[in-house]
Amino acid sequence: MSKANTNKLLGSGILLAFTSSLCCIVPLLALFGSVGSLASMFSWVEPIRPYLLLATALVLAIAFYQTYKPTKKDDCGCEEKKTGMQSKTFLWVVALLSFTLSAFPYYAPYFQKKPIQQSTTSNFNYKQSVLHIRGMSCSACEGHINQALQSKKGVKSVVTSYGKGQAVVKFDSTQISLTQLKEIVEKETGYKIINKSANVN
Template sequence: MNDQQKNNSDTKWMGAGLFAAFLASLCCVTPVAAFLAGISGVASTFSWIEPFRPFLIGITVLLVGFAWYQKLKPRWDPECACEENPSFWQTKGFLSIITVLTALLLAFPYYSEAFFPKQNQQVVYVQKSQVQTITLDIEGMTCTGCEATVKNAASSVDGVLEADASYDTRKATVKYDKSKTNRETITAAINKTGFTVNEK
């Protein structure tokens, strides 16, 4: 295999690693992208990928690791004493960029909440008898990006005082003013995101 073919092969490994990282993070990127695009109804579209995430992460690490191995191993061709200048796409610098991008994609669930707007904290006085707390079972949450989407949807309903969600328990807890809203309105707001509230 000549240097040109080897460089092309290295580029393919890099691309495959980046693609695997993108697939691994797709279930987490989609809720945030949907929110930012204003089409929150597709937030849970790729939640079915979540069970495969550990395998995709493993494949990503192997592919990027192999690309680094190919790039760093000594090359010696007794028939060619020439030095070839590879294009930028075939350099260690580009592989470093790919490695950082894959790391950012794989870590996306841990910083995805930063993309959602902070809820304005307002002091609201409500009679204790008017405050209702409900716990909702939510289908489709797989990461902190999903949590943030559900929490943001519930918090956007007028009359909601507090909202929290956990993908671990697949539940959302919402505290609201009964005189301003109700369970059905909150459920409808969450269902609009693409996640589903299980009614008992």
């Protein structure tokens, strides 16, 4: 395999690893900037994530084989020289970067801020509502929504489930409204609220 093809393999490995984690990287960026509307655009990645990870592993395996296989000697008995991008060190750097990107959903919660503890008030004003949310694709998405909501004054607790596509929010109705909660989810995380009747207790 030529040097150019080896470089393409390494580039493909990084690209595949990055793409497989887009569903979790973009919502995290939404918490730090104004890219919230992009978050739900990458929810399509989650169903094909296992295939992207498999392709990443396959591409890296081929690159490792090409790098570590014995090199042919030319007519003078000299081995073909490899540039910096074909070196074993560079391959290991690419492999480590690919692994780090692929594993992002598992350590994404460590980048999220701890929720602010709300002051205790009378339970009389607290209501509980179920927000139906579209666009969540993994457990890291739950953390994005929990963090966005729990940082707001009047929110006592949030329990989000990407499997059920919902967040159960307990909040003080004198400090924050259900409409405001929905707006927070859509503007700050980029996920969409589905117009179902919300259960308010």
